Amino acid sequence: MPADATTPAKFFGASGEPLLEVRRLGRTTYAAAHALQQELVEQRIEERIPDQLLLTEHEPVITVGRGSAQALAETHGVPIVSVERGGDATWHGPGQLVAYPIVRLGPERRDLHRYLRDLEEVVIRMLAEHGLCGSRKPGLTGVWLGEKKICSLGVAVRRWVAWHGFALNLSNDLHVFQDFRPCGLDPGVMTRLADHGDLPMADLLLEGSAARNFCAVFGHSIRSGQS
Numbered sequence: 001m002p003a004d005a006t007t008p009a010k011f012f013g014a015s016g017e018p019l020l021e022v023r024r025l026g027r028t029t030y031a032a033a034h035a036l037q038q039e040l041v042e043q044r045i046e047e048r049i050p051d052q053l054l055l056t057e058h059e060p061v062i063t064v065g066r067g068s069a070q071a072l073a074e075t076h077g078v079p080i081v082s083v084e085r086g087g088d089a090t091w092h093g094p095g096q097l098v099a100y101p102i103v104r105l106g107p108e109r110r111d112l113h114r115y116l117r118d119l120e121e122v123v124i125r126m127l128a129e130h131g132l133c134g135s136r137k138p139g140l141t142g143v144w145l146g147e148k149k150i151c152s153l154g155v156a157v158r159r160w161v162a163w164h165g166f167a168l169n170l171s172n173d174l175h176v177f178q179d180f181r182p183c184g185l186d187p188g189v190m191t192r193l194a195d196h197g198d199l200p201m202a203d204l205l206l207e208g209s210a211a212r213n214f215c216a217v218f219g220h221s222i223r224s225g226q227s
Helices: 028-046 111-130 174-179 203-218
Strands: 019-028 051-058 060-062 081-082 089-092 096-103 143-145 148-158 161-169
Touching: 019 028, 019 203, 028 051, 028 096, 028 161, 051 089, 051 203, 089 148, 111 143, 111 148, 111 161, 111 203
Parallel strands: 019 051, 060 081
Antiparallel strands: 051 096, 060 089, 096 161, 143 148, 148 161
């Protein structure tokens, strides 16, 4: 189903599915990626671009969402940034895949709980491709492997365009979580893909998996000329 009937026809595929433009940004500062998100959100609101999926790896940063009550002080030179997404504090940095969908939510999808569950489903399917059983925990947001959390989520919405997204731990140093309570949880709860078998870590492979599974869950197709 089209994401929104007001979206220009050029942003739909031949079968009527909404198109997704995938942008592989490489390693970025959080400030640069955040500024790009803001720019693209406005363009999406104005119907100048189709839905977007930004894929990146950040320089080290701790972001603090609207729901956080933690009083954090900068440690080890890692900057702390307050952002408009929901949720508590989390870390981003090398060895982590961060995905920022910028998606217009049509009338039939204007349920943020559903949107978060759908983002979790994207990650669960990514993990399943490597024989891992990702799961949810009642009352919590994110994706888990057993009793360990491997993926954090947080979103914001502006005029029914959703932005921010998820961070999947691949091979990052888990000690970075020790200086605060990630997502309000005990730091020891965090895990990473590298600790769950001999799995491929190639950036393009995992970025491709993120794009492919996002399309499968949300009913998009990737804009022609991208992979």
